[in-house]
C-alpha cells in the first residue's frame with residue numbers, strides 16, 4: 001500500500017511573509033482533516049522562502065520541498081541553488097524536470113538525470129516530472145515519450161536510491177489550462193510508467209514508487225484521480241496557492 005503524496009508547487013509565487021502565514025494557516029486547516037496522517041503533504045516553496053517556512057514548520061505535519069536544484073556540487077553558477085544549500089535550508093523533497101524548467105530553462109533528459117543523482121547524493125527526495133505536450137499526445141506518442149523521459153531520468157540510479165524517488169506525470173497541455181486528462185487516461189499513463197520502472201528495477205520495487213498526476217488538479221477532481229489504481233497523489237499548482245483550497249484538496253483525496 002503506497003502512502004499518498006499531495007504536493008503543492010507554488011511556482012514563482014509568494015513572498016517570505018506570505019509563505020510563512022500560508023503554512024501556519026494550512027497547518028490549522030489540516031488539523032481538522034480526518035486521516036490526514038495517512039498522506040504525505042508537501043509544500044514546494046520558492047528558494048527564498050525555504051528557510052523561513054522550514055522554521056515555521058518545525059514539528060508540523062506539512063513537509064517542505066524545493067522546486068529545482070542545480071546538478072553541480074558548488075561553483076560559479078550565478079543564480080543557481082545547490083542540493084547542499086536546499087538541504088541546509090530545510091528542504092526534504094525537490095521537484096526535478098518540471099515541464100516549465102524543460103520548456104523555459106533548457107533542461108534536458110541529461111540534466112534531469114544529473115539533478116536526480118545530485119539530489120539523492122545529498123539526501124533530498126526527488127519528485128521527477130515527465131509528460132507530453134499536446135502535439136505529442138495527438139501524434140499518439142505519449143507512452144513512448146514518457147518512457148524515454150523515465151529511462152533517462154533514472155539512468156545510473158541505484159535501486160536503493162530509486163526507492164526514495166517520486167514520479168509526477170504531468171501532461172503539459174493540462175498544466176494551468178483547466179483541462180485535465182480523464183482520470184482513466186491519466187491512470188493508463190501512470191500504469192505504463194510503472195511498467196517501465198518494473199522493467200528497470202523489478203516489479204516489487206516499482207510497486208513501492210509513488211506516481212503523482214499533475215495538471216489542473218482541484219479539490220473537486222482529486223477524489224476521482226486518487227481512486228485510480230496507479231495514481232498515488234498529485235502535484236498541484238494553482239489550487240495549492242490558497243491554503244483553504246489545498247486543505248480541501250487533501251481532505252477530498254483521503
Ligand SMILES: O=C[C@H](O)COP(=O)(O)O
Pocket residue numbers: 009098170174175176177178214215216217235236237238239
Ligand atoms: O506542478 C504543478 C503542475 O504544473 C500543475 O499546475 P496546475 O495545477 O496549475 O495545472
